[in-house]
Amino acid sequence: MKRSSKIISTLLVGATLTTMSSKFFAVENKEAIEKKILSGKDRYETAIKISSKWDKADNVILINSMAIADGLSAAPFAKHKDAPILLTESDKLTESTKKRIKGLGAKNIFVVGGEAVVSKEVVKEIEALGTKVERISGKNRYETSVKIAKQLNFEKVAVVNGVTGLADALSVAAPAATNDMAVLLTDGKNLGEVEGMVKGKETFAIGGEGVVSEALVKDLKAERLSGKNRSETNVKIMEKFYGKEDVKALYIAKDGSTKENELIDALALGSLAGKEGAPIILTGNDLDDTQKNYLRAQRNIKTIYEIGGSLKENVIRNIVNILNGKEETSTKPTENNGSSIKPTKGNESSTKPTKGNGDSIKPTEGNGGSAKPTEGNGGTTKPTEGNGDSAKPNPGTEGPNNKNLIDRNKSSIMEVHFVYYAVLSLNEGNIDNCKVYIDGNLAKSEKVNTSGTILKIELKDSNKKKIKVVKGDLEDSVTLELKM
Template sequence: MKHYLKKTALFLLCCSLVFAGTAIPMSANAATGENTTTNQSITSEGETSANIKDITFAPGKDVSQVDFTWYSNNKTSDPEVQIALKSDMTGSEFPESKAKSFKGSKSDGNDGYVSNKVTVTDLKQATEYVYRVGDGTTWSSVNNYTTQNISSGFSFLFAGDPQIGAGGDINKDTTGWVDSVKKVTDKFPTSSFILSIGDQVNNGKELNGQTNELEYDGYFKPEQIKNIPVAAIPGNHEGYGVGHITHFNSPNMSDKYGIFTNNGYESDNSNGTTGNDYYFVYGNTLFMMLNSNDINAEDHKEFMQQAIAANPDAKWRVVGMHHSIYSSANHETDADIAARRVTHPQVFQELGVDVVLDGHDHCYTRSYQMENDQAVSGKDDTSVTDPNGVLYITANSASGSKYYEIQEPNYNNYYEAKKEQDKVPTFSNISVTDKSFTISTYRTDNMTSIDSYTINKTNSHKNVSRIAGQDRYETAAKISQNNWDEAGAAVLVSGQSFADALSAAPFAKSKNAPILLTSNDTLSDSTKAELSRLKVRTVYIIGGTGVVSDSIENSLRNMKLVVKRISGNDRYATSLAVAKQIGSPKQVFIASGEGFADGLSVSSYASLSGSPILLTNGKELSSDILEYVKDNSSTPYVIGGEGVVDDSIVSGLGAERISGTDRYSTNLAVLDKFDGKYDMSNIYLASGNDFADALSGSAAAGEKNAPIVLVGGSDLSNTKNYIQKKLNGVGQITILGGEASIPQNTANELLQ
């Protein structure tokens, strides 16, 4: 089943849904003008000050950081967290003299409270800490936090929809939540964090002009929340007021994507009130937390592409979002859910997401591995190995505040591998290693398992990285950053026109220089920054002013750089001008100047061997090029079939032709021909559908004597066979370019 909806239709649909149910929230005492701070208890069990409540902390940017948040009455002093080794503590006295202090920022919270946020850094694995929060004068009680040893893997807890207040009795809902958290942390005491998938509170009463702050007090009631990080995202019931964003402190939050505001829909002119998309890395896993109140899949895709590009080495990619796409209860037929079911799975699949964790439907559902909206795993599978597709898990309520009934007749069986509604709170424990991802779900009345499922990865190469920027210019700069700490020279070529650039790789190798890209008229900020970082003194421009204009030269000279241009009257003359800079080569490569693929196929070997790439129009070679080959007594090779380079050129040169049936088989023919010349400890993968990433990577590949494998086309079998034969001897595989160049599912297919 495959559907397509226009983005405009989705926008109108979401607007109609949200506006229909959105009311402007008011504090409980707003009508009387009373100060709500003085009317609510701010104490909670285990804290020493009535000035501090709702302490929580979240996973930080990486395992060495956590991000604290708490509410207080104090509006004058700066928030502070003090943390120390538990071994330095004597009795109940906090070891202030041995503690580290971290200060942060504050903002207005709900109902007149102050929201305090502080980031703690430099934490060590497998270490017992004690901490307290406050303002330097007034402190909370002392709490414990033990970091985990994640060298061989880690586990975390997954909770759906506590929704304190949804049952109509805040105290009862809180009791259920406290019971669930205690039981699951007792059973899994080494869990690294809790992932709370939205609707932490109900906010239903707020729609009637009452406060939701007592609901937040209920959510933060479990004592264990002061001892384990909580990664939370907003649900639809948190789409009102500033409660969510001021009660939680999330790292790497986007200022552009996943925005949802009180006006009922996204707006790039506001930072939102519920928090935007954010991500964090824990161990080998990238967690991308989406504010799914924003229904726009393209927004989330842009965010995830940035997160993936910043963390290319993550072994697992997990998405957390509140709204379930594949579920079994009341919400499965909602119009907004149906809309997400059309747009979101394609994005997750394209970006190589392994698992999507969600809630919203208050009923447990595990999908099959879903690919193109079809189930690709077996009916009774509880373990799969190297699967295609994405797994979706919908959590039931973790507090028992509200349950939804499984819908019958169940016409959505096509995606439901397992569904359960026992009207008992559930919690999941998720264990992650480099080779497995196991999610086991428990009913919390007796902590018996209701479901367990494992994804195994056996054949994925362990050292796979991706180098990608927001565009080809930034990608080129990042390739340079990955391979050069400093360079006296850089080669600058057009990122818009391939012809003059094709001959650049061997010349760049001769200068030990990276290849950077530019548009015709404007030098990008990323290219400028990389030239400065490298401390480049001389820039060699390849090509005439028609492809790299005089304004680029002027920009470079304004940076106090020496600029030298190498060019000819056309692309063929330019390739010869570049060749003459290399010296007396033992071999030369002739490739079509009418297309880029064959020149790129040989670029890394031409670079490592110091062999120029000369271009032809396919019918003849210029007399100057013929003379150059003859004078240097170079062994000539023609790259590409008869359709791109005529037999007359091959026979006229006495050359050997290296070719295949298409650009990808030609690439493999080149790699096989010079197989013994490459250092196979590194392999680069680049798109064969565009030239930019492979060209930028050719200089880096030349430095490492590594091959570049072109990826694309409808049949990957020959490319996969080549890579698989080489994997045992390969230490590092580097993917050049983002998901738009080589989708992650394509990379997975090649490497598994």
């Protein structure tokens, strides 16, 4: 993570677990806004820094650092147990996490996810510390969310998409924890395993129609909380559950719009933010206009917490300036003034699936039983058949085009759980009668749908790629870039 030397120096001074670096922003005629940084050298130590708000804790929630889906429902349970959320590797207990468990004096460790996510070996290491271990898991992420919900006494439910609505789910984690609300995962179309948990409950559907279908919302008689992108959904949730006068602190974390694995910091934060009744604002490289408007309406925020230390300096400065009523005038062109099409930040929550939705390639289940975790495991993620047709990623820059073999509106480079893919939609032919070249080299491609009109090619990096498709004596070329 890149930081200014000043921030690095501050962090070095505050090397103990209970120390947080702070800055004060003096403001004319207003109290100073204090900025604190909760950040470590990696995701494990960032979670430990977040846990520094607990001097001691009888209970700890332990989650695989790569299995984001497993942890989505954990925040309300963690708050219920007054427990910090710590992270571990799948096959061994991360050393820094082990030390923190000891330091907290934890008596009970609740492991979220099956043995493929947090192995028996990890459990044995924890038990060797003299700590009781209880595993909460189901055969998949949906059933795991049900098992967690059964630990709670709840009257409200947030229904989220457990595959393509990860950022949306994390937006609701803190208010769900504060309000003792269960977070239940679905596929966005069917209730499946969670059906028995929502009857008679006040229900909120988190995300737009591209994430949670209108039919499901009507079936649930749910209130939909959504915007046109993940940033707007984030604001809708904050406006619903936090009054203007109630918010005295604000947590700021990455929204995963560039890299999904960046959401893990917000995941570890859910319990603390829920405990303190503070919202989490999820942001990318800049603030969304709706987020700016939300900040302008706040009256009592005195402290902001930067989580992970990798947020853009301009984002933090902008937040402070808005809270202080001293906004900077931007000279940057608006997003829609150029010839290039910019995708919305984080399209999981869009009312209609937006261009660039890498999450529409559905990963295999990965959180319970013997299934391998898919959230960031670096392995091959096989999309389910037929789902590629719903993807509308950001089109690339057109190259030579003798025949429109490639559908530019449905082709892009995507990152799916730490693996880069070129995803192509073919207007004519299929993978069986076409050859695909990447930067002049013949590429091995795989079918995404049964007809073979959607295909993917695993890439070594996310650099811009020149893609050529050849069918007989016809060829079509396009230059694709990673959606941001």
